[in-house]
Amino acid sequence: MAENGNILEAVNIRKEFGGLIAVNDVDFVIPRGKIVSLIGPNGAGKTTFFNILTGVYKPTAGGVFFDGKAIAGLPPHEVTTLGMARTFQNIRLFKNMTALENVLVAMHSRIKGGVLRSIFRTPGLKKEEQEAHERGRHLLEFSGLRRKDDDYAKNLAYGDQRRLEVARALATEPKLLLLDEPTAGMNPEETASFTTFVAKLREEQKMTILLIEHDMKVVMGISDRVTVLDYGEKIAEGEPKQVQHDPRVIEAYLGTAATG
């Protein structure tokens, strides 16, 4: 695969649960450095598709290639090591760990550690830990969590918890960041500032992002490309403007919101 091509390619994905077809022959690509959004009404198969992309589910047919490697059926930690990181729709922080500790855990696959080295605290390990802490603090600051390093995750405000999830995902040093409904439950103010933050990720970190969203304002504002799923099928794909005016999309999902 070409360096500047697609970071992720899903070819002919089909997923059946018994007789139910949850995802029906969907092709999907994520170009490097872009923000791609996946939208669709409830029950459209977004979450199933998301789980296939992250390797949690094995598709009935078709394949997912991340950076040229097939990832179907790999355990989650190996997918993360390859460079794909995610956030959770229902926040899953390590609640009783501090913000900094949350981020440090996510560096697991990137730092050497070693039980014996940790016990003897070798100079090499000390340096590595210092660098990890330093990097963690930078990430928190970058994510808008300045001075929150030592706060327990559960004590953070809701919007900050969402940011911490992103900071934690970034700590795994991903090539692709998957955000699963990151603005769910946020108030408009938090949503707006979060959207700015996601845009900043692309500009400053050159991050490739897949966004699964309900909130049209978020999707239309920052996406380079939008894919619409309905009943397990891809009904539209293209630039936000284009998708927004697609009659099938309006019919299936956007309804009056598109004209309003």
Next chain:
Amino acid sequence: MTTPAARVRAPDWLGGDLARRWALPVAVIALIVSYPLWAIEDPFRALFVDKLGMDMDTVFQMAVYVMLALGLNIVVGYAGLLDLGYVAFFALGAYTLGWFGSGLFSERNVHFLDVGNKALPGIHLSFWVVVPLAGLICAIAGIIIGWPTLRLRGDYLAIVTLGFGEIIPDVFRNGDDIAGHNLTNGVRGVTQLDRPGFGTTLNDATGGLLPDRYSSLPSELKPWFYTILFMCLITIFVNLRLRDSKMGRAWIAVREDEIAASAMGVPLMRTKLWAYAIGGIFGGLAGSIYGSFINGIFPTSFSFQISIIVLVMVVVGGMGNIWGVIVGASLISWLNFAGLGKIGEWINGVIPGVSNDIEVTKYKFGIFGVLLILMMLFRPEGLIPSARRKAEFKEGEGEASLYDVSH
């Protein structure tokens, strides 16, 4: 929404953080290290030995349990894996000494740096070789036991580990005829175990400071005490270091949320196996020196009760907090080995008319049960909880609402 109070750091006078963090531990350690020098001599003897029953024998056993509790703390306190069969490692450590430091295999005659009689039949490796060997064997056993069981979670894991804790003493009980080989001497147990010692050369060289061979005379137990103390200090050190390491963070993350942890790149199986193996090592080390000290290993010495009592020590002390676990283990093991008996004597002496009618030790498990219930009611986070634990038990009290109206 309650904003967390900014962590207030006291000024760095008096040597700063370091001194404050270590002043108390160092003072306590100094008192403990010097224990045989002051507590069992007059005038303290009246209190510590006569009143509290903390003679060297009891103190040694307390230290063994501190070590066991610290080992289990890694499994239960850090990684959150409820292990009800921890006694298996304790037993395996003791039997390792039986295999490599006694006359059990009397048809062999292997001696390696041991300090006993060279004419004795059996395999006799130096005690200082057997102890790490016990740790190694227990680490391997931990991985073998953990491989199938750690796929289970929560209650299921507890039940399977309980099973292993029951099976292992049974294996030792029936191990006197495994395909014609006597590996454990069955119910008769293994006796006449090798004792630690440094040999005559080192004894002479240090002017008698390092004993030639440890004695089991009640008045000569100081070397035993210092040996187990040294082992405890190593255990504490490893506990501390691992807590603040990549592995320690991964353990806590796995305890908090397995799915999130694995999505963040933490390999679940390997992380849990490490906890099991390291916990097992300390169980094994404690078992090997304990076996030598009591000079007899029997399948019945390693009952399910030990697993539970060590778990109680961890819970009462404060899961995940090293100092809490040490206090919990010292307290419970003291009650177990001496305290309850002494309390019974005291009750019988103070209350007239019931003289010698109340044998408090008989109600041991009843008392421990009540104690545990009281703990759970009034201080569920343990005597000295870690900050993290304390926060956990406050969960829900100040929980943020989903939508923050103050924004």
